[in-house]
Amino acid sequence: AQLRREITALRLLDHPNVLRSYEDFEDATHYLFVMEYAAGGELFERLSKVGSFSERTAANLTRDVASALAHCHANGVIHRDMKLENLLLPTPLLRNVKLADFGMAHSDRGITTTLCGTPGFIAPEQRTGRPYGAKVDVWGLGCVLYIMLSGMEPFDAAEDEQAFERSDAGRGAAGPAPLALAFPERAWRDRSSRSKDLLAKCLTVDPDERIDAATILDHPFV
Incomplete structure (x- = not known):
């Protein structure tokens, strides 16, 4: 099922910030993708080495991802697994993710x-069992930006893990625990008000009030 979803999504997309699929084919035992090569590796690996990025770097990367998401959403695709490991760099430079x-x-x-994604990046509405839309990706991008600027996750992943356990046990989803976005002084004292404003807009619990991907591109931070 995941393979079919990936093939369907990639055939709908053509954007410089979406990893390109050149070809897909199958033999007797395998289904094969010919994908664009990302020589710079995962953004997660780069961030792990330095702890956090400068605001300029984080802003440029956020613009890249928001542009990719806006393209996805305009073409009816919700990614549903936004995280640093799924952001790849074409070269060793921190650009054009x-x-x-x-x-x-x-x-x-x-x-x-469907409840899916990675604990720590899952939007609150995904844990309710009720229908959700493209703004779950914006929440995930907000989590990515928070980590890029501070080196820490904005919320405890335990709530997401418990939601998966309930779903796997057939007990259904539960409403999200109250989430309060905070900017601890130690990690955030040198960060701009613009960065915090965008984070607050991305990490708004109510999806109806949350910023969308296209509007992020007009935010002063990026």
Whole structure:
């Protein structure tokens, strides 16, 4: 199912910040993708080496990802697994990041209810069992930006892990625990008000009030 989702999504997309699929074919035992090569590796690996990025670097990378997401959403694709490991660099330079791994993507346009993604990056509405839309990706991007600027996650991943356990046990989803976005002084004292404003807009619990990917591109931070 994940393979079919990825093939369907990639065929709908053509954007400089989405990892390109050149060809896909199958033999008797395998289904093969010919993908664009990302020589710079995962953004996660680069961030792990330095702890956090400068605001300029984080802003440029955020613009890249927001542009990719805006393209996805305009074409009816929700990525549903936004995280640093799924952002790849084409060269050793910290620029022109590519959104990759569409194995969890939803590409039927509109809303879905499936609980999926990675703990620590899952939007609150995904844990309710109710329909959700493309703004779950914006929440994930907000988590990515928070980590890029501070080196820490904005929220405890334990709530997401418990939601998966409930779902796997057939007990259904539960409403999200109250989430309060905070900027600890030690990690955030030198960060700008613009960066915090964008984070607050991306990490708004109510998806109806949350900024969308296209509007992020007009935010002063990026």
